[in-house]
Amino acid sequence: MGKGKKTDKRASADGTRMLPKVECCVSKKRCERCPLRMLKEGTLPAGYTVHKRKLIRRDGKKVTKKRLAKAA
Template sequence: MAKPRKLPKTECCESKKRCDRCPLRMLKEGTLPVGYTVKRRKLVRVDGRKVTKKQLRKAA
């Protein structure tokens, strides 16, 4: 069975060690879903639309 991909959090929790779902860490590692980026520690869509968890699940 394939292991499900981890979804990024919608906002960074600012912990020093960075959790596995941290959007900043995922951006650096290149595991962030296509069409998403991080601005001011928040997960945002490249096209400027609002981020919803339902759309995020589809993208991952």
């Protein structure tokens, strides 16, 4: 069996960027969408940060998937 075509794990199939999870799942190896890993790498969308393993907005508004998708 041959190996499949390698793709960038930080992008979805249609080429858009992966969105971070709203909360870290505390896996030992850090999943690809982990907000902690994305914060460390600098790939988190602008205006977002992580506090106590949860994704928050810097302006204090509530984090929604709709706004998150717009920011990414």
